[in-house]
Amino acid sequence: MDVAANLAAIKDNIGQACAKNGRNPDEITIIGVTKYVTIERTEEAIEAGITNLGENRLEGFLEKYTHLEDKAKWHFIGTLQSRKVKDVIDKVDAIHSLDRLSLAKEINKRATKAVDCFVQVNVSGEESKHGLNPEDVIPFLENTKEFKYIHVVGLMTMAPHAEDKEKLRQIFKNLANLRDTVKDKQFKHAPCHFLSMGMSNDYDIAVEEGATHIRVGSKLVGSQ
Ligand SMILES: *Cc1c(COP(=O)(O)O)cnc(C)c1O
Numbered sequence: 001m002d003v004a005a006n007l008a009a010i011k012d013n014i015g016q017a018c019a020k021n022g023r024n025p026d027e028i029t030i031i032g033v034t035k036y037v038t039i040e041r042t043e044e045a046i047e048a049g050i051t052n053l054g055e056n057r058l059e060g061f062l063e064k065y066t067h068l069e070d071k072a073k074w075h076f077i078g079t080l081q082s083r084k085v086k087d088v089i090d091k092v093d094a095i096h097s098l099d100r101l102s103l104a105k106e107i108n109k110r111a112t113k114a115v116d117c118f119v120q121v122n123v124s125g126e127e128s129k130h131g132l133n134p135e136d137v138i139p140f141l142e143n144t145k146e147f148k149y150i151h152v153v154g155l156m157t158m159a160p161h162a163e164d165k166e167k168l169r170q171i172f173k174n175l176a177n178l179r180d181t182v183k184d185k186q187f188k189h190a191p192c193h194f195l196s197m198g199m200s201n202d203y204d205i206a207v208e209e210g211a212t213h214i215r216v217g218s219k220l221v222g223s224q
Pocket of ligand 1: 077078199200201219223
């Protein structure tokens, strides 16, 4: 399928999910996840109207970035090793995987201006998933208050590959509730307006539960 047709179908589903609870589809940023595909396919996504791209590994990110640079906004969505921060920090528009103090320290040290970050939360409690436990998020934000370049714009989670839609919905609800709790704290460095949640198999549920950023790979550009 060409990317334009896939994107039209995704937008259609977003429209329906938004209609269920009176949301405006313009509130939702579609991040095209291009980790599986070539530069040519990525260019096709840009031509189809995708303006935000996501990569989860440094090598893949740098390859795409080198070719496409200012044709898109770049989201780093994968686990980020501290020693690689210096390679991405000036190139990305947002990091979706802030999950530990040592990483926050390194970002703060290497940045020359505020960096938009999503705190990754392991809502499902699966051991294989990265991210802070939900109860550790507020303490983490307390501990990053004095880092002047850390700007927490939202929370991010990866839901399990579950078939059980109600289970997925509950995970997204929990993240949305946690986001509200954080917002109520009115941390200066963490306005935390956004929710980065939902991938190819569950973005419609995520949108129903308040996602502002969905990260869609296989259903948008394919997976090979
Ligand atoms: C790969 C990946 C995605 C996209 O996955 P699809 O199921 O192909 O849409 C989203 N978020 C993260 C963090 C990923 O690594």
